[in-house]
Amino acid sequence: MATSCGYEFQLKHFAFADASASDFYVSQWFNSKILFVLYRAFMFLYCLIWSINTTIILVEAYPIYVAYLSNWAEWTLVVHFLLALLVAIYGLFSQSRDSTSTEVGCCPGNQCNNGDVRWFHHLTWVVLTATAGVNFIVTIIYWAFLSGISVASVPANVHQHIMNSVLMILDIFISRIPIRLFHFIYVSLYGLTYVLFTAILHGADVKSAFYTNLLDWESAPGISAGVCVGLIVVGSPIIHLVSFGFYHLRAFIARSGGCSSTSSENSGEDNSGFEMSHPKEDV
Template sequence: MDVLSQVFRAEFQLKQLCFSTVVYDRVFFSHWRMPPVLVIIYKVLLTVYVDFWLIYTAIRYEDIDVSGGSGTFIPWPAWLTNWTYTLLALHLTMSTVAIVVYHVVRFSYNHSWLCTRAGSEHWSIMHEGINQREITGDSYSTDGTQGPVIVRTRCAPWYVVVLWILFDMATAAVPMVTLMFFIFLWPQMTHSGGIDNDNLQLHGLNSVCLIIDFFLSPVPVRLLHVIYPFIYGLAYLLFSAIYWSGDHNRVLYPGVLDWNAPGKTIGMVFLVLAVLCILQLIFFALHKLKMYIYYTLYSLDFYESIGD
């Protein structure tokens, strides 16, 4: 219990709203010690897969008549599903581009794409609970003892902040869309032939892709970062209200998001916010599990490498 209380006390500090408690270089690597070339290959393959289905389903989409024949059609950009799949694609695309650019620049002066980082060097960017820092050179010493050199900086670069916020939003929003679809919308649909391929990609395999990326990603999960999925969800809520105000037949999600029944809709909003908090807590626990496994797997390698 003491460990848990320390973890939660550390998490509920205002500094955790920011992006300065880890080494920002870590976003360009894998959580696990892998050669950069393998990280790039998996990121490119996963990104191409998600981007392909985003473009393919958008091209195939036909506006849906939600008014029973009175001529009210919902276009592709109006659906939360498409917002969130676009968010997933944007998160993967931007992180992949950043990783490729980072390692291309490193390759220009250090041909190490095929080499796994030394245990001490990888640990030095994965270690948490400190102020923002970066590794310089190949020297490893701090406070007169052997270990990674630490250079204090005030905040992460803007592009790392953008990558981290996209990660935070996608990590909560993608599984939320999957849950909402299969719990509330799937029972309303005629699906005697099973789920069609588009819905499988947009509402099922979207979460599979997100989870694969999550377990390989070194980006930390912070409990207070749930504010960013909140902002994303409230932005869509505001959009849906404005969109509905122009034509009250524009009910995007009957029984879930229907401004003709505002009381029920507001209740669903609070439910979604609560589920977002639960999802953030689950992914926070999974992140801590990843770190525990990381220390278990690599602690011996690390201590041998620094001669401790």
């Protein structure tokens, strides 16, 4: 599905409104649940194997492995694909279906069966949004400010700072989970969590210098505070627009192929936007 900006600017979209459980079980491009589970399994195993490999390499080079955002982002990628895989498997074997849960997405003019969206769908949605945001941030910051530093492993560096974003772009395009504009708050919360963690390490005299000239609580506390506030308050929402843009590009391509619907939202009120629709999914 995809929407206009007018549709996105509603308070309900800070949460998890207007989605169907089926959005988590099939792709935007094919309706086979089995094929989608295989895709999710491949992505999870690929990320898990790479993350284990890079962890073994980097722990030797950087003893305080958990201090670096790149490592956080890499393992968050693993968590995302694990959750997405488990939810896709649930969708494959779940027998609890009603007539509206087979509707693809929450299309305007159709009743959106929000009742079949459970807490684990919400969790998967949040993790997807945060994972995309933090990996885009890691890629941009690394190549803009840190690419000149020596690395312990070129393959690990490529995986953490190039392939991480490639995988997330690919997943946004293949999946059918919507990206909500107001969900930038989950990217900001992720950033806030990391900043607080670095502050704790600094306060405990474990580590103070994380990224030269960017995040060093001992030598440059003012610059570090400014960078952190700017990234959380301004940077994260802007980076989230990248995910939002890829989502709309996906919808535009799908809509150009003929799978679109324009009408009113399930509330009965007019919606100037649109929501993507799809045929009924297959097992």
